[in-house]
Amino acid sequence: MAGAGASGVDWLRREGAGQQSGRRKQLAEGSLWRFNMAEGAETFSLREVLVAFTACVSEQREVRVDPYLAGWKGLVRFLNCLGTIFSFISKDAVTKIEIIENYRNSDQREKYLTVQSMVEYELANGLVDLQKRSDSGCRTLLRLHRALHWLQMFLEGLRTGKDNSKTSVICSETYNASLANYHPWIIRKAAGVAFCALPTRNTFLETMNVGTAEEAVAMLGDALPYICEVYKITEELYAQHKLLDLP
Numbered sequence: 001m002a003g004a005g006a007s008g009v010d011w012l013r014r015e016g017a018g019q020q021s022g023r024r025k026q027l028a029e030g031s032l033w034r035f036n037m038a039e040g041a042e043t044f045s046l047r048e049v050l051v052a053f054t055a056c057v058s059e060q061r062e063v064r065v066d067p068y069l070a071g072w073k074g075l076v077r078f079l080n081c082l083g084t085i086f087s088f089i090s091k092d093a094v095t096k097i098e099i100i101e102n103y104r105n106s107d108q109r110e111k112y113l114t115v116q117s118m119v120e121y122e123l124a125n126g127l128v129d130l131q132k133r134s135d136s137g138c139r140t141l142l143r144l145h146r147a148l149h150w151l152q153m154f155l156e157g158l159r160t161g162k163d164n165s166k167t168s169v170i171c172s173e174t175y176n177a178s179l180a181n182y183h184p185w186i187i188r189k190a191a192g193v194a195f196c197a198l199p200t201r202n203t204f205l206e207t208m209n210v211g212t213a214e215e216a217v218a219m220l221g222d223a224l225p226y227i228c229e230v231y232k233i234t235e236e237l238y239a240q241h242k243l244l245d246l247p
């Protein structure tokens with residue numbers, strides 16, 4: 001993958017995208033990534049989150065749903081560590097994760113193995129409402145997909161920011177340039193207030209449990225190309241099926 005082949009990505013290759021065949025099979029079947037929301041409560045490791053996203057893209061360039069959800073669950077754990085002011089955001093993310101997880105636990109679980117198979121199945125069976133809000137997998141995942149765009153920009157902002165930059169500024173600038181376009185005024189306002197509670201960039205990076213701020217930055221640099229790839233593949237798929245504006 002472009003940008004991910006440089007030195008220092010061994011941990012990613014080993015643990016994420018470059019799974020040995022046994023683990024690859026487990027990933028494809030979903031067993032490695034499926035766990036309850038209650039599990040691992042409030043512990044956060046940036047490594048785990050990034051490894052989950054690196055494991056998302058299959059050899060056929062399909063996006064696996066289980067590691068995608070595992071990545072989001074890890075992010076929610078991180079958000080919960082930041083304080084109750086972020087609860088309204090994590091609750092919404094959890095609701096969306098659980099909707100898709102329920103499909104993965106249903107009789108139709110195989111149809112929801114990848115984003116591609118989900119789109120194909122839901123469209124072929126008339127399960128996607130193009131006119132009004134629904135709980136379809138396609139519509140729900142679109143919300144997380146838009147948030148992934150913000151995450152990509154936010155992590156890049158953190159990675160390239162100066163030591164003394166304000167996380168709150170990086171967060172609000174990237175939010176305003178992405179996700180905010182889909183949110184009503186009241187949500188934008190509440191998000192803006194919550195962002196003010198974010199710690200400084202270096203404290204923020206140290207909270208990620210991977211060592212120093214410099215080590216966290218290096219890890220972000222290794223992993224971002226994989227997150228971008230997940231975003232790009234999903235964006236192209238949704239564009240191809242005209243699903244990017246689902247209500």
Ligand SMILES: CCCCCCCC/C=C\CCCCCCCC(=O)N[C@@H](COP(=O)(O)O)[C@H](O)/C=C/CCCCCCCCCCCCC
Pocket residue numbers: 046049075076078079088089090092093143144146147150171175179182183187191198208247
């Ligand atoms: C790698 C570690 C560092 C990064 C840490 C980032 C942690 C972020 C964790 C979770 C992000 C939450 C994702 C939220 C998904 C929002 C989906 C959404 O857009 N929902 C809205 C629309 O839904 P429907 O009504 O159409 O169903 C919904 O209205 C939103 C409600 C909640 C507000 C969402 C604000 C999102 C702000 C972006 C996250 C900021 C987190 C800051 C922490 C650094």
